[in-house]
Amino acid sequence: MTSIHVELSGLKKRFGDVAAVGGVDLAVPEGSFVTLLGPSGCGKTTTLRLIAGFYDPDEGEMRIGGRRINDLPPDQRNTAMVFQDFALFPHMTVFENIAYGLRMRGQSNPEISRRVEETARQLGLAGMERKWPLQLSGGQQQRVALARALIVEPEVLLLDEPLSNLDAKLRIRVRTEIRQIQQQLGKTTIYVTHDQEEALSISDTIAVMAAGRIVQVGTPYEVYYTPASRFVADFVGIANFVEGRVVQDRGVARVEAGGAVLEMGTRDLRASSSVLLTIRPEAVRLLEPGGSLEGQNVLRGVVTASSFMGSLARYWIEAIGIEWVVDVHMPVPRKLLAGEVILQIPGERIHVLEQR
Amino acid sequence: MLTAAGLRVREVRWLLREPALLAVLLAVAALLVLFVILPVIRVLSVPSAEHWLQYIQREAFVRATRNSILMAVLSTSSAMAVGFLYAYAIVRADIPAKGLFRTVALLPLVSPPFVTGLATILLFGRRGLITHGLLGLTYNPYGWHGLWFAQTLSFFPIAYLGIAGVLRAISPSLELAAHNLGARRFAVFRTIAVPLATPGLASAALLVSILVLADFGNPMLLGGDFYVLATEAYLQVIGRYNMEMAAVLCTVLLVPALGFFLAQRYWIGVRAYTTVTGRPTGLTPLRVSGPVRWVLFAACLLVAMIVLSVYLVIAAGAFVRVWGVDWTFTLKNFQYTLFRQRDLYNSVRFGAMAGVITAVAATVTAYLTQRKSFPGRGTLDFLTLLPVALPGTLVGIGFVLAFNQPPIELAGTVTIIVAAMAVRTLPVGYRLSVASLHQIDTSIEWASRNLGASSLKTFARIMLPLLRYAFAGSFIYSFVKSINTLSAVVFLMTPGKVVASASILGLADHGYWSQATALAFSLIAIALLALGALRLVAGRRVQLFDL
Numbered sequence: 001m002t003s004i005h006v007e008l009s010g011l012k013k014r015f016g017d018v019a020a021v022g023g024v025d026l027a028v029p030e031g032s033f034v035t036l037l038g039p040s041g042c043g044k045t046t047t048l049r050l051i052a053g054f055y056d057p058d059e060g061e062m063r064i065g066g067r068r069i070n071d072l073p074p075d076q077r078n079t080a081m082v083f084q085d086f087a088l089f090p091h092m093t094v095f096e097n098i099a100y101g102l103r104m105r106g107q108s109n110p111e112i113s114r115r116v117e118e119t120a121r122q123l124g125l126a127g128m129e130r131k132w133p134l135q136l137s138g139g140q141q142q143r144v145a146l147a148r149a150l151i152v153e154p155e156v157l158l159l160d161e162p163l164s165n166l167d168a169k170l171r172i173r174v175r176t177e178i179r180q181i182q183q184q185l186g187k188t189t190i191y192v193t194h195d196q197e198e199a200l201s202i203s204d205t206i207a208v209m210a211a212g213r214i215v216q217v218g219t220p221y222e223v224y225y226t227p228a229s230r231f232v233a234d235f236v237g238i239a240n241f242v243e244g245r246v247v248q249d250r251g252v253a254r255v256e257a258g259g260a261v262l263e264m265g266t267r268d269l270r271a272s273s274s275v276l277l278t279i280r281p282e283a284v285r286l287l288e289p290g291g292s293l294e295g296q297n298v299l300r301g302v303v304t305a306s307s308f309m310g311s312l313a314r315y316w317i318e319a320i321g322i323e324w325v326v327d328v329h330m331p332v333p334r335k336l337l338a339g340e341v342i343l344q345i346p347g348e349r350i351h352v353l354e355q356r
Numbered sequence: 357m358l359t360a361a362g363l364r365v366r367e368v369r370w371l372l373r374e375p376a377l378l379a380v381l382l383a384v385a386a387l388l389v390l391f392v393i394l395p396v397i398r399v400l401s402v403p404s405a406e407h408w409l410q411y412i413q414r415e416a417f418v419r420a421t422r423n424s425i426l427m428a429v430l431s432t433s434s435a436m437a438v439g440f441l442y443a444y445a446i447v448r449a450d451i452p453a454k455g456l457f458r459t460v461a462l463l464p465l466v467s468p469p470f471v472t473g474l475a476t477i478l479l480f481g482r483r484g485l486i487t488h489g490l491l492g493l494t495y496n497p498y499g500w501h502g503l504w505f506a507q508t509l510s511f512f513p514i515a516y517l518g519i520a521g522v523l524r525a526i527s528p529s530l531e532l533a534a535h536n537l538g539a540r541r542f543a544v545f546r547t548i549a550v551p552l553a554t555p556g557l558a559s560a561a562l563l564v565s566i567l568v569l570a571d572f573g574n575p576m577l578l579g580g581d582f583y584v585l586a587t588e589a590y591l592q593v594i595g596r597y598n599m600e601m602a603a604v605l606c607t608v609l610l611v612p613a614l615g616f617f618l619a620q621r622y623w624i625g626v627r628a629y630t631t632v633t634g635r636p637t638g639l640t641p642l643r644v645s646g647p648v649r650w651v652l653f654a655a656c657l658l659v660a661m662i663v664l665s666v667y668l669v670i671a672a673g674a675f676v677r678v679w680g681v682d683w684t685f686t687l688k689n690f691q692y693t694l695f696r697q698r699d700l701y702n703s704v705r706f707g708a709m710a711g712v713i714t715a716v717a718a719t720v721t722a723y724l725t726q727r728k729s730f731p732g733r734g735t736l737d738f739l740t741l742l743p744v745a746l747p748g749t750l751v752g753i754g755f756v757l758a759f760n761q762p763p764i765e766l767a768g769t770v771t772i773i774v775a776a777m778a779v780r781t782l783p784v785g786y787r788l789s790v791a792s793l794h795q796i797d798t799s800i801e802w803a804s805r806n807l808g809a810s811s812l813k814t815f816a817r818i819m820l821p822l823l824r825y826a827f828a829g830s831f832i833y834s835f836v837k838s839i840n841t842l843s844a845v846v847f848l849m850t851p852g853k854v855v856a857s858a859s860i861l862g863l864a865d866h867g868y869w870s871q872a873t874a875l876a877f878s879l880i881a882i883a884l885l886a887l888g889a890l891r892l893v894a895g896r897r898v899q900l901f902d903l
Contacts, residue, residue, distance in 0.1 A: 054532055074535045080538050087529040091551045100547075101537035152537060 005030040005188045006051070006156055010047065011060035015047055020046040020211035024060070028156075028205075031186040033179070038169040038209035039235065044192045047209075048158050051190065052079050065166055075104070080149035081158040085165065086141050088133035094120075094144050095129035101152035101249050119151045121345040122181070137171045146178065150185070157182070157189045163198065163217070175202050196236045200224060208232050233278045233353060240284070240324050241353075242277040246270060256321030262297050264347045276354040281327040283349035286315065288341040306336045319343055364731050371730055376812045381730060384721055388739045390764070391779050393753025396746065400607060400759055403600045404445060404632040411604045420588040426570055427500065427584060431507035432515075432565040436600050437510060438659055439515025439560070442736050445652035447523040452653065460660040461513040463667055465901050466883045468840040470573030470694070471876050473506040474864055475666035477578065478673055485669065498580030506574045509663060515708040517901060518560025522553045541645075559620060559776050566613045570747030572824035572843035573857070577864055586749045586843065595845060599757060606750035621738075669878070673873030689874035697850070699859040700878055706770065706845075706855060707838035710777035712833035715827050718777070718785030723815060723823075726793045727801065739864035748843025751776055765889050768850040776848055777838035784837075785830030788898070792826035793819075836883045 006028035013021040021043040028034045036044035051062060053074035060110050062069050069077055080101065088097050093094050095116055102112045120126050123143045133141055134183060142162060149157060159178070163171045179202050193199055199206050200220040208216045208231075216228040227233035230241065244257030246269045255275055262277070269275065275310040301319030313336055317324045324343065371378045411417045420457040437860075442461065445451045448699050472559065480497040497505075526549060534544045579587055589605040592598045677684045693700055718740075724730075725737045743751070755776050759766035766772040796819070804814040820903035842857040849858060858873050890898065 052532075052536055054536075061559050073540075074532070075538045075540050076590070077536075079536065081533070083533055085527070085529055087527065087533040089530060089534070089548060100534065100539075104534075104538040104540075148537065295766060 002073065003030050004028065005032075005065060006190065007061075007063040008051070008257070009061050009063075011047065011050060011062065011082045012350040013043075013050055013055055014058055015089065019212050021050065021057075022205055024209075024212075024214055026207055026217070028190060028212060030186060031188055033182055033189045033191065033202065034205045034207060035191045035193060035199040035203040036207050036209055037193060037236070040194055042209040043212040044194075044209050047081070048081070048160055048192050051077075051156070052081050053077050066225055069142040070228040078152065078155045079158055079184055080152050080154035081131065081160060082145045082149050084144075084161045086133075086162075088132055088144055088148075090140055092133075094125065094131050094133065094136070097133065098125075098129075098151055105152065115151060119147045123147045123150075123318050137167050137172060137334045142166060142174055145156075147170075150181070150187075152263060155188070157187050159189065159191045160246060161193055162191075163193070170196070178202065182193075185232060200236070206236075208235065210235075227278065227353065230278075230353055231258045233351075239263045239327050240281065240322070242320075242322060244275055244277060246273050248274060258322065260297075260299055260320045262345060262347070262350065264350050264352075267352070269352070274356045275352055278351050278353050279349060280316070281325040281346060282312075282329065283346060284324065284326045285344040285346070286317075286326050286328050286337065287344060288337065289342060296347055299343040299345070301341050301343050303336075303338050303341055306338070308336060317341060317343065360535060365806050367730050374811050377728065377809075380720060380812075381724060381728075384717070384724065385736065387717070388736070391775050392739055392742055392746075395751060396593050396610075398757035398781035399603045399754045403604045403607070407600045407604050410601065411608070416583070417588065417605070418676055419682060420583045420585050420605070423500070424584040424586075424609075425581055427503060428536055428565040428569045428573075429508065430500075430504050430858075431568045432561055434504065434508040435512040435515045435564050436519075436557070438512040439517075439564075440519050440557075441652065441655050442516045442659060445522055445656045447520050449649045449652045450657060451649060453879045457656050457660055460663050461516050462901055463663060463880075464510050464513050464601045465665075466836050466840075467509045467856045467880045468573065468842065468860065468876060469571060470506075470577050470842065470857075470861065471670060471880070472509040473574040473577040474860070474876060475669045476506045477864070478679060478869065479665070495796070496580075498582075498667065499577055500582045502580075502881075503574055503578045503582060505580055507568050507571065509666060510571070510574065510820065511567055512659070514561050516568060517565050518563060519557060520551075522556030523549075525556070526552050554690055560628060562616045562619075562693075565614055566735075566745075567614060570609055570749065570843070571848070572749055573861060576861060583636070584737045587751065589749050590846070593753060594758075598751065602749075602753050603757065606747065606753055609747045610745070613745045613747060616744070621741075626755070639795070642871075666793075667880070668877050670873050673869055674877040675874075676870060679869040679873075680893050681868055686870075690878070691889045691896070692871050693856075693878055697854075699755050699854050699856040700875065702853060702881065703839040703856040704882060706774050707835045708775060709770075709774045710781065710838040711831040711835035713774065713778040714781045714785045715830040717782060718830045719823055719827050722786055722789030723819060726790055727798070727819075728811075740786045742782045743779050746780075748841065750778065751780060752844040752847035755844070767848075768853075770853060773853060773855070776844045777841060778834065780841060780844060781830075781834035781837045784833055786828045787821060788833070789826045792823050796822050825894040825897045828890055828894050829900055832886050833900050836886055839879055839882060 004027045006026075006027040008024050009020055011024040012019070024043070024047055036047060038044050046055065050057050051067070051356070057070065063081070064077070089100065092100070098116045098119060099112045102115060107115075108190075116129065117126075120129055123146060125140065125143055125147060128136065128140065133144065136144065142165075145162070146175045151184065156222055162178070163175055166174060175198055181187075191199075192201065197243065200223075205217060206220055206223045210231055216223060216232050218226075223232065223236055227236060229240070231240040234345065242255075242257045242262070244255040244262070246254045247261065249255050251266055253264040253269040255262045255264060255269075255277065259278070298321045301313055301317040301324065304318050305316040307314050313325075313328045314329070315326045315337065316329070317326055326343065371381070386707070407554070442457065446457055447453050450456075471493055476497055478484060480502065482496070485499070487507045496502075530552070531544050531548050533540075534548045536712040539547060551612050561596065570586060572590065575582070575584045575587045576590070583591070585605050585608055589602040589609075672706070674689055675683070677686050677688075721736065722741050725733055725740070746754075754769070755772055759772055766775075800822075801814055801818060803819045805811070809817060839855075840857055842861065844860050845855055846861075849855065856879055860872045860879075863875065865867075890900070
């Protein structure tokens with residue numbers, strides 16, 4: 001079932017002096033939803049355009065279904081793309097926009113009508129076929145762009161930041177819809193975004209990119225909870241970083257940092273090596289002062305700033321020489337904590353980023 | 357809910373609260389009525405039914421009309437063909453030496469339009485360098501064929517500008533999207549590029565045909581006995597002093613120009629697809645294939661060489677004793693143009709005055725229409741842009757009709773010449789200012805008002821400094837166009853107030869080729885210097901000609 005559908009190997013593309021894509025390897029299983037996630041300029045969009053054939057790679061190979069596509073022109077790759085600016089043809093109605101790919105494939109008129117109607121219905125565009133793109137709202141334009149790409153039954157669906165032109169609430173709704181449609185159709189999909197929350201919520205697999213390379217590939221859980229580097233930990237979500245030294249290792253790992261000792265359960269760490277630990281803000285437990293200092297990994301801290309954000313309260317807390325970010329969900333007291341507080345860090349929620 | 361009337365009342369009340377603003381507004385409106393509306397009304401109202409009957413019946417007028425239409429159709433087709441080739445090659449084919457080609461296209465835009473006519477005579481005339489000098493022929497370029505050649509060269513840059521704008525405005529992602537959905541290159545061209553470009557192309561073609569229709573200098577120089585409406589109108593004024601008949605002919609010229617202006621304002625603007633997608637995507641458009649690219653390059657090179665030869669001939673003519681007879685190098689032609697007569701000096705002086713007036717009027721009017729609300733705002737915008745649609749001949753004759761009698765007697769003054777120049781260049785200056793204003797966020801102005809500055813103070817302290825490049829651009833544009841203009845001022849000059857462009861025509865008419873070319877050369881040099889000065893001051897912030 002999980003045969004590789006799209007395979008990139010050693011893909012490179014330079015623009016002048018800049019290596020936009022500097023050696024990308026990626027295997028996308030049949031029917032899966034893979035997101036290229038990274039900051040602007042990391043090469044994610046260039047990678048997508050290489051797959052679509054808008055650029056020629058300098059080096060490397062691209063295969064779809066085992067077939068090398070490097071030398072195929074864009075119109076023969078069958079990799080329909082949803083563009084960031086939608087790129088709807090302004091001189092064609094919604095119907096003609098959606099029908100475009102079928103016309104180019106020489107389908108008969110009755111067949112085109114039938115399929116456009118079917119696709120329009122699927123995407124909630126029924127009744128809008130005769131409108132012009134400019135008469136539609138952003139969300140509707142988005143759906144036309146998606147319908148236009150899906151109707152040609154592409155081998156691979158490419159999406160280039162398709163939500164960035166929508167407002168925040170609509171973005172969340174549309175991304176859920178995109179995911180649903182993708183799962184219904186079982187369509188192999190490559191999605192590009194710089195929004196980590198979007199990537200986490202929509203993907204089977206995330207490939208985090210930086211400076212033209214893929215730095216980590218994994219499920220959303222893996223990327224979030226076991227980032228491979230400080231960059232990934234920082235880019236995907238918010239992270240607290242603690243540098244320390246392994247003090248004892250008899251099956252149980254202990255790390256000394258800033259005068260405190262953090263117990264991390266059973267782990268395989270070299271004694272007296274330097275480590276970089278990361279802890280997510282929601283993993284830290286926050287207690288009011290005067291509470292018990294007993295138990296594992298309890299630190300004293302002072303709140304330096306706080307902000308109430310509705311479903312959670314966020315604190316900035318000074319402890320063991322580090323400024324921690326701590327999120328408390330469902331904040332119970334009516335007012336925010338201030339002054340001295342106690343942090344408790346569950347050992348199993350600590351992730352070791354680096355070990356030297 | 358505010359009713360329309362309620363809104364009006366509120367607008368007026370706002371205005372009354374700022375008397376200085378009101379005064380400026382009234383002054384602008386008065387000047388526009390005086391110098392735009394009044395001349396047009398005079399032209400329209402002077403001829404009687406009898407004159408119109410004459411127009412229909414007299415063989416000469418019918419022929420002139422037919423000739424005008426024929427020339428417009430021929431020259432527009434050829435200018436559009438050359439312009440499209442040029443634009444496609446530069447915008448889409450990524451040919452080498454694009455900068456050179458752009459600069460060459462700029463030359464006809466900043467020199468007197470009849471320079472190509474002058475060069476045509478020097479190259480192909482009875483003593484022409486190519487026909488007589490090289491080939492030993494006695495070819496007669498006077499007539500429709502010579503005129504067609506000259507008009508094509510004069511106006512292809514306008515076509516190129518329009519078409520290049522259209523091609524650039526088509527978002528590359530549209531073509532890539534089509535390609536991505538399975539359309540082959542030619543299918544992309546057919547289903548996306550052509551339909552998207554059509555309204556823009558039609559608009560460019562109409563603009564060129566209006567300009568050809570209204571052009572006066574080249575038909576005067578090269579027409580021979582091929583009279584067109586503009587030259588026929590001139591003959592009516594100068595030869596017969598038949599102002600009524602001239603007004604009839606101008607009105608005939610006005611109809612298509614006004615029609616185009618209104619169509620563009622109310623129809624083409626709605627049909628334009630070009631502003632659909634906003635943010636630049638960083639995608640490069642589909643490129644043409646290698647061989648096509650070189651064919652385009654060769655074609656552009658040919659066009660550029662012809663244009664350059666025009667200007668080289670003008671330069672050469674300026675430095676030889678007698679064209680076609682005595683090729684000795686001399687500077688005495690410049691002695692004549694620079695010291696013996698005041699025409700060149702007049703051109704520069706009047707052009708500079710017109711430039712200042714245009715720049716001030718354009719900036720103030722643009723500020724009023726874009727940032728203030730008052731009753732008649734749309735009308736003010738319309739009136740400021742209207743001169744675009746007025747053929748130069750009509751402006752000249754309209755000014756004569758409107759200002760040669762009390763209450764406003766301006767005939768024979770510098771004022772009337774400068775006013776005609778300023779009116780003709782006001783629309784472009786206004787557009788520059790409007791475009792510039794659109795880039796200044798309204799909140800900047802609000803901040804100034806919020807901090808206690810009045811409307812006028814805000815304009816002077818915040819807007820003017822921000823608009824200074826547009827101001828400089830309007831000034832230079834108006835200056836360059838004014839020193840080159842011929843059709844309007846030729847009716848307004850009196851002895852001692854002759855301008856160089858008219859004097860070139862007179863010299864060429866009498867076969868003083870060396871003096872004529874020296875004067876033309878000086879005008880072109882001054883125009884290029886002015887553009888150079890603008891580039892020095894404003895850098896690339898102001899694009900007078902969006903090449």
